[in-house]
Amino acid sequence: MKPNVNPDLDLTISRIIKAPSSAVWSAWTDPAKFEKWWIPAPALCRVATMEVKPGGALVTEMSEDGGPFQHHLSACYLDIQEGRRIVFTNALLGGWRPAPTPFMTAIITFADHPEGTDYNALVMHKDKETRGKHEELGFYDGWGTVAAQLAKLVEK
């Protein structure tokens, strides 16, 4: 199934990663590896559940400043093509149970490339409500600034 990309709502990230696609796949599907990059340092990530199969749950938790682990993401895998593609959404929980506050579906694809892996992430968002609200309130730019600072802050 070809995703219907809406540039207003969706974002695509493409990158050639200089490592074999099996290594990139493994970083997405091995909980111990996933924990190493899913959440920006210094926050710690813990994979509570990772059932890499359609209907399986992906649940991550995070701990900041050495505090207790708190909920980070509860999602459900929709499609798994070994070594090639992972689709998951937070519109559902594990076992396809509807989630309370859905907003995104992510399609991650891995393809071999002469230099390593042709890696693509397509993240589709529910609607413009949240974003539209920000714009109406007139702090879209302000938030962007804050978000950039936040990113700088948390990426350190």
Next chain:
Amino acid sequence: MDYYSHQLDSIFLALADPTRRAVIGRLGTGPASISDLAKPFDMALPSFMKHIRLLEETGLIETRKQGRVRTCTLEKKHFAMVEGWLSAQRTIWEARTARLEAFVTATQSKEEESQ
């Protein structure tokens, strides 16, 4: 992400004001005293304090008094809490991809060395 949503309204309200955004922006570079923060604004101190109090109540900043000086600090936790909900999704996913890339290439070179 239900966990985040109950605090979003108050956070959005707090950020829906240019003075408060400017304060947040300034604090992004490091802690500052109330008087330093108030300087750029043509505003009576009590009015400025209202903004500070709102930011503090929302949990976006923390203030601490030492002697006669009250210092404000950005409360990072609250920003991290709302990150998933915001249009900063691109930043998040780009950073995530960068970390993934750094992780797999570092792991790979380690494996090559050990071979």
